[in-house]
Amino acid sequence: MPEPDTIQSALDAAVQRARRNREGAPAAYIPELANVPLERTSAAVHLTSGDYLAAGDAADHRFTFQSAAKLLPLIGLLEERGPVEVFGFVGSEPSGDSFGSVARLETHGPKPANPLINSGAISLCGQLPGTVERRVAWIARWAEKLYGAPVPIDEQVRESERGSADRNRSIAYFLKHGGIISGDVEETLSVYFALCSLSGTVRESAHLTAILAHGGIVPGTGRRVLSKQTVAIVVAIMATCGMYNESGNYLVSTGMPAKSGVSGIIVAVVPGVAGVAVSSPRVNDKGGSVRGHMILRDLSRNLGWRFAVASSGA
Numbered sequence: 001m002p003e004p005d006t007i008q009s010a011l012d013a014a015v016q017r018a019r020r021n022r023e024g025a026p027a028a029y030i031p032e033l034a035n036v037p038l039e040r041t042s043a044a045v046h047l048t049s050g051d052y053l054a055a056g057d058a059a060d061h062r063f064t065f066q067s068a069a070k071l072l073p074l075i076g077l078l079e080e081r082g083p084v085e086v087f088g089f090v091g092s093e094p095s096g097d098s099f100g101s102v103a104r105l106e107t108h109g110p111k112p113a114n115p116l117i118n119s120g121a122i123s124l125c126g127q128l129p130g131t132v133e134r135r136v137a138w139i140a141r142w143a144e145k146l147y148g149a150p151v152p153i154d155e156q157v158r159e160s161e162r163g164s165a166d167r168n169r170s171i172a173y174f175l176k177h178g179g180i181i182s183g184d185v186e187e188t189l190s191v192y193f194a195l196c197s198l199s200g201t202v203r204e205s206a207h208l209t210a211i212l213a214h215g216g217i218v219p220g221t222g223r224r225v226l227s228k229q230t231v232a233i234v235v236a237i238m239a240t241c242g243m244y245n246e247s248g249n250y251l252v253s254t255g256m257p258a259k260s261g262v263s264g265i266i267v268a269v270v271p272g273v274a275g276v277a278v279s280s281p282r283v284n285d286k287g288g289s290v291r292g293h294m295i296l297r298d299l300s301r302n303l304g305w306r307f308a309v310a311s312s313g314a
Helices: 004-019 031-035 066-081 103-108 118-127 132-147 155-163 166-177 185-196 202-213 228-241 244-254 290-303
Strands: 042-047 052-056 258-260 265-270 274-279
Touching: 004 042, 004 052, 004 290, 031 155, 042 202, 052 202, 066 118, 066 132, 066 185, 066 228, 066 258, 066 265, 103 166, 118 166, 118 185, 132 185, 132 202, 155 185, 166 185, 202 228, 202 265, 202 274, 228 244, 228 258, 244 258, 244 290, 265 290, 274 290
Parallel strands: none
Antiparallel strands: 042 052, 042 274, 258 265, 265 274
């Protein structure tokens, strides 16, 4: 594995090069995301040794995690209920469609294709028991466990999502019609909006993927928080489904399992080596950060992180 100084130099150079790119635009269909500072660009690497490295605007660049947070209910439910139950109400195959596809449910349903598209995450939120408050508290507990710190909900973004969610409402009603979720649709969607509106920095984001890279152990502590089985399943689904209908092209170009969010966040796993997080709000038509893609490609190429073969467990 390259030394931390070598990684820091590569990270700084990648961010500097990405800043020159002006392609892409914020995900303005969520009105609150249209107001973010366009040029903010940050990146972090959390090594399995415990070392933390950052570049760009990492110190003060806050954003909502959006779909990158879809890893959270998948991980939590796998740990609490196991894969047999989880994959009884959501699939594990790439969808080949956009993250917000409604047609896919009608043609291939009733189960969503995988847990990392909108329908899959809504399905997972629908499996949590109790009131909205109780389900959001469950998310908060798992968020603190995985991100390494309390992670607040950006209530302005949550309300912005609630007011611009006609497609997600269509998805949720399809899921209820197919018997995948039950109960009040608006309550399940309120939990889903809270999930997507978790907010923080690349530091917290890289903490989660560092745990995955270290086989379920918190780097620098020796403390196991996830089973090896959960880690293996989550990393595999990230590799095949995490970047929606650009997952294949992304994996070919970087070799790092990843998950994107339309706020401009991408989190990635280098098994046995590091968790990575990059964020910049200019996104492409697939919802992936343009600058984030550039940074991850540069790190993969310059640090030899394509399909890392090191053990991801201890």
